[in-house]
Amino acid sequence: MPRPAKHHPERGDARTRLLEAARDVIRAKGFAATSVDDLCKAAGVTKGAFFHHFETKEALGVAAAAYWTETTSAFFANAPYRKLDDPLDRLFGYVEFRKAIIDGDPAEFTCLVGTMTQEVYGSHPAIRDACAASIFGHAATLEPDIAAAMAARGIEADWTPASLARHTQAVLQGAFILAKATGGRAEALDSVDHLKRYLTLLFSTPRSKGNPHDGS
Amino acid sequence: MPRPAKHHPERGDARTRLLEAARDVIRAKGFAATSVDDLCKAAGVTKGAFFHHFETKEALGVAAAAYWTETTSAFFANAPYRKLDDPLDRLFGYVEFRKAIIDGDPAEFTCLVGTMTQEVYGSHPAIRDACAASIFGHAATLEPDIAAAMAARGIEADWTPASLARHTQAVLQGAFILAKATGGRAEALDSVDHLKRYLTLLFSTPRSKGNPHDGS
């Protein structure tokens, strides 16, 4: 039950400020290259505050992933496209929304948990698990709409709503890497457009056939 | 013009061994978390050798990206699918080949330059540029086949061969992140299957129409 600091009433408490600093700094520099001092400086607190709230740097990484999950969940749950009636419209609304928030610097629109996963999957299993839960939890929110859209159009496919939902995340994560490589957003947006076109093709075909180029 | 070391003909020279160690260790631990000592230990050389061949750790990162470009270029150029006659068969052969090499531990099948890009794009521009050249250079090798396949089937599209080629890389990079998150390969393979299905749909439609769900 952490009470808000009273002597700095205009800013949030140290823990939240550290989590926000982690969100911003780690997206820009990566987890390993971000020092505890970096985070304290960005949050405007001292090391005493840091290790009061987090046992280790790894624990902060886990907490940052959890914080990311909370904030992004609320962000998408309240997005306008969620109010659309048709499930397929909501699915395309999601993709359009993702496109719309690809703006500014890569550090501002890329995914914290995707970045951390890539970096620490081998050395910090606790962080990796928190990131995986975030990514796949977010993907799971798309499944009901996909399933409903399939049912509404009578689509019998050799893919599952879950696999398509995860595929959207793969495309987004990959698009972020392209954006980081170039420093621009055009390549990322192009790739999301390809995803949009794929969804269009999937849901305009009355019956999804087997892949004629299947290697088997 | 470094000539090959003559007095130790049985092992590769220290430089190559360090580059191979970098390829393996950085894929497993990331660039920032990999120390120079780690690399020297893995390569079986001393720090003296390291800094004899590379001015800084960053310079090794650039060289490792260049080495990755060289070795993977040769690897794909000699792959069996390259011998197929039909351009579209080569394109699907490429995707199948990518699927086939997703095997073992993520550290063994994921992309060094994608990992490094994600991590150092902000702090080490020199490494980022070398990685970007590798990714987009590899993507460019797909463009001729895509363009030829489009021409052969009379496809008029609102996308370019270059954008589709880059999209394949985005899907692969994103698939690698999913694989790292779970520790398994199934999710990565699923996503590449979605890519394959997308290509099938694109090249089975006689004329690619505008996107009915376009937000405009």
Added chain:
DNA sequence: GGAAACATACCGAACGGTTGGTATGGACGT
């Protein structure tokens, strides 16, 4: 042909700075 002069490849101890983490004490609300 042979030795001097130079170049290349590598070793390993040491350095200054930074790292994640700790020990301790004080301000504050209850």
Added chain:
DNA sequence: ACGTCCATACCAACCGTTCGGTATGTTTCC
């Protein structure tokens, strides 16, 4: 008075980097 919250001071380990040194060619000139 007491626990929570945070600041200051500090530490040992580790970091990337430097550098004096050795071993082994290669080139040059007599």
